[in-house]
Amino acid sequence: MKTALILTLCAFSLLLPVAAAAQDGPPAKDLRARIDALLSPAPDEPTLAELEQAALALADADPQSASGWLAAPNRAALLPVLKLSVNHDMGRNESLDRDQVDPDRYGVDADRGLSFDASAEWNLAELVFNPDEVRVYGALADRAERRQGLLTTLVGYHFERRRLIVQGAIDPGDDPVAIAERLLRIEELTAAIDALTGGLLSRTLKRKGGPGKKAR
Amino acid sequence: MKTKTPALPVVATALAAVAVLPYPAWADPLPAPIEALAAAPGSAGVLAAVAGSRVHLTRDRGKRWGAVALAPGIGLREEPSAENEDTEQPEDDAADRNEPVLVWLAVGDSGIWAAARGGEVLVGGPLPGVRRRLKASRVGGLLVDGDDTIWIADEDRVSALDGRKIGAPEVGRWRVPNAGSPAPNLFDRGVLVPGRDGVWSLSIRSGGGPPMCDRARAPARAVAVEPEGGSVWLAAREHLWRRPAGGAWIDMGTTPPGVFGLVVDGDGSPRLRTASGWLERLGGAWRTTTAVAATVDSRGELWTSDGVSVRSLASGPPAVPGLRSADRTDLGTILAAAFARRAEEAGEPPCPTLVATLLPSLGLGAGLGRGLALDESDVPPESARQDRTWFYVGMQASWALDPMPDPSCRKRNEAWRARERRRSENLAALWGAWLRARSSDSADPGTLAGLAAEQRRVEEIIRLESGVTPGRKEAQ
Numbered sequence: 001m002k003t004a005l006i007l008t009l010c011a012f013s014l015l016l017p018v019a020a021a022a023q024d025g026p027p028a029k030d031l032r033a034r035i036d037a038l039l040s041p042a043p044d045e046p047t048l049a050e051l052e053q054a055a056l057a058l059a060d061a062d063p064q065s066a067s068g069w070l071a072a073p074n075r076a077a078l079l080p081v082l083k084l085s086v087n088h089d090m091g092r093n094e095s096l097d098r099d100q101v102d103p104d105r106y107g108v109d110a111d112r113g114l115s116f117d118a119s120a121e122w123n124l125a126e127l128v129f130n131p132d133e134v135r136v137y138g139a140l141a142d143r144a145e146r147r148q149g150l151l152t153t154l155v156g157y158h159f160e161r162r163r164l165i166v167q168g169a170i171d172p173g174d175d176p177v178a179i180a181e182r183l184l185r186i187e188e189l190t191a192a193i194d195a196l197t198g199g200l201l202s203r204t205l206k207r208k209g210g211p212g213k214k215a216r
Numbered sequence: 217m218k219t220k221t222p223a224l225p226v227v228a229t230a231l232a233a234v235a236v237l238p239y240p241a242w243a244d245p246l247p248a249p250i251e252a253l254a255a256a257p258g259s260a261g262v263l264a265a266v267a268g269s270r271v272h273l274t275r276d277r278g279k280r281w282g283a284v285a286l287a288p289g290i291g292l293r294e295e296p297s298a299e300n301e302d303t304e305q306p307e308d309d310a311a312d313r314n315e316p317v318l319v320w321l322a323v324g325d326s327g328i329w330a331a332a333r334g335g336e337v338l339v340g341g342p343l344p345g346v347r348r349r350l351k352a353s354r355v356g357g358l359l360v361d362g363d364d365t366i367w368i369a370d371e372d373r374v375s376a377l378d379g380r381k382i383g384a385p386e387v388g389r390w391r392v393p394n395a396g397s398p399a400p401n402l403f404d405r406g407v408l409v410p411g412r413d414g415v416w417s418l419s420i421r422s423g424g425g426p427p428m429c430d431r432a433r434a435p436a437r438a439v440a441v442e443p444e445g446g447s448v449w450l451a452a453r454e455h456l457w458r459r460p461a462g463g464a465w466i467d468m469g470t471t472p473p474g475v476f477g478l479v480v481d482g483d484g485s486p487r488l489r490t491a492s493g494w495l496e497r498l499g500g501a502w503r504t505t506t507a508v509a510a511t512v513d514s515r516g517e518l519w520t521s522d523g524v525s526v527r528s529l530a531s532g533p534p535a536v537p538g539l540r541s542a543d544r545t546d547l548g549t550i551l552a553a554a555f556a557r558r559a560e561e562a563g564e565p566p567c568p569t570l571v572a573t574l575l576p577s578l579g580l581g582a583g584l585g586r587g588l589a590l591d592e593s594d595v596p597p598e599s600a601r602q603d604r605t606w607f608y609v610g611m612q613a614s615w616a617l618d619p620m621p622d623p624s625c626r627k628r629n630e631a632w633r634a635r636e637r638r639r640s641e642n643l644a645a646l647w648g649a650w651l652r653a654r655s656s657d658s659a660d661p662g663t664l665a666g667l668a669a670e671q672r673r674v675e676e677i678i679r680l681e682s683g684v685t686p687g688r689k690e691a692q
Binding site: 031032066089106109113117126133134148155 | 462463558568569571572577578580582583585586592594610628670673
């Protein structure tokens with residue numbers, strides 16, 4: 001945790017010129033432009049798009065991977081239900097004809113056969129409506145909902161983290177408790193983003209030698 | 217500062233009111249000092265005002281006013297008691313006892329209204345007259361929601377009454393210590409109630425959960441929900457907080473002490489109700505206005521009264537500072553793009569059609585066989601043997617005659633449409649939040665950073681939903 005606090009302090013130190021500028025009282029427009037620039041991810045951090053992609057991949061919520069689901073039920077109806085059968089028939093019919101004048105007559109009819117049958121059956125109605133479509137729509141809607149929730153959470157974490165970093169840089173304040181709370185919240189958000197993205201944020205910070213690496 | 221109102225002029229004014237009904241144009245003065253103003257939750261033209269001992273109602277944005285209730289002897293307007301003379305600003309809940317006794321008013325879309333002062337609650341409408349009188353320990357706020365449910369917050373509880381049924385028992389009751397003025401919760405048709413422990417979300421259907429904010433924003437004194445944006449605003453601990461839908465609380469700066477009412481208009485501009493009147497924020501500082509009553513209607517339009525007349529500050533649709541005319545079509549573009557994107561991914565679930573019922577199952581079959589037939593007889597001895605080989609091709613069509621339609625289909629599709637509607641509303645709320653974040657300004661760098669981050673966050677969520685970045689029309 002100590003390292004983490006140092007890391008964030010380093011990040012703040014990179015932004016101190018902005019803080020100084022704010023204290024000098026630059027026009028609000030300039031300040032806002034600077035804040036906008038600072039809100040963009042630092043070069044040693046993954047971009048928001050990269051974080052989103054990682055989160056989607058981790059949660060298997062990528063829309064591309066489910067793009068073929070909708071057409072699948074109707075397409076499936078083009079393929080028939082195939083039936084193959086082998087029949088071996090054996091039949092034996094014995095008869096005894098009895099008559100008062102003629103002698104009894106005994107006869108046997110026997111049949112034996114072997115056949116192969118193949119059939120294909122198409123349910124044409126499923127080309128128009130396949131009951132499986134309903135389940136697919138439900139699954140896709142759930143998937144979209146899950147993806148939206150995931151991305152909304154991730155975007156919220158991302159910008160809250162950026163906001164805290166920028167706010168700490170331009171207006172650090174002098175209340176040690178408030179500063180500590182802010183730094184802890186940044187660490188908490190970093191961990192939360194890592195949890196959603198499989199550790200992409202921390203990994204990138206480490207690899208690109210961000211403030212974390214410098215601090216070490 | 218309090219002024220004593222002589223009793224005689226009040227009576228005379230009330231009589232005069234009976235004589236001049238209905239009142240002419242909205243700018244014309246109502247005949248008694250107006251103390252409270254309320255807008256209906258869904259119908260933007262329905263407003264109510266408490267003037268003297270009367271409740272006045274308009275259904276056409278104030279073009280015609282009618283007095284719907286006269287409560288002689290009760291009189292919502294009373295002389296301030298000695299206790300009320302104390303204008304010391306309350307601090308947290310401990311100082312609540314020193315709050316002046318206020319007139320509260322709420323009106324529903326159908327014209328059902330509730331008005332209160334101190335411990336007396338009157339319910340009436342839509343027909344003239346008071347239909348019900350209730351006792352409450354100390355009313356802290358009222359609300360009539362879109363279902364005509366009347367929500368009454370008194371000292372330590374919130375009660376919900378069915379406004380359409382005279383004398384019906386409560387349909388809900390919750391314990392909320394130091395309950396303040398409720399605001400409609402746009403997401404579950406319930407209400408948000410500020411209290412000693414934070415903001416409570418209460419709903420007749422789902423009951424109530426824990427407070428929606430932590431102790432840092434408690435005791436909550438006043439809460440409001442943006443009519444268009446859906447953001448929740450909160451006045452607590454001499455700070456104003458805003459929480460966009462799905463977002464975190466943002467500190468919107470300090471407030472004067474003793475806030476017990478809050479409205480936020482469609483521009484995202486807050487107004488505070490304090491003992492010294494209604495305040496608005498100009499350049500980061502709070503300034504007392506001439507308004508003695510204020511309310512915001514469902515379209516985000518702010519209505520105020522100077523005690524004499526009722527006025528709307530906006531003549532047309534809610535104005536947003538810095539709003540370009542192109543922005544007005546921006547939301548349409550965003551919603552259309554979002555809808556197209558959703559339809560592409562998972563549109564409205566299909567239902568079985570007549571064509572599908574009429575189409576048969578089609579079968580094609582082929583077979584090949586070989587067999588032996590033997591026929592033997594003992595008298596006379598004879599035998600016949602026959603080898604056979606056969607081949608066939610056949611076709612079959614079958615219909616499953618099922619006249620029963622899928623009963624769940626309509627229900628399922630209604631649920632889908634309701635969900636899409638909620639998503640659209642959420643998107644519209646996000647767009648509103650984006651506009652406000654973009655057009656808001658502050659001299660405080662910390663607040664400015666919060667606004668900029670909020671703008672970026674909302675922009676990104678809208679882009680993810682629709683592929684359109686607000687302010688830019690092209691889909692990405």
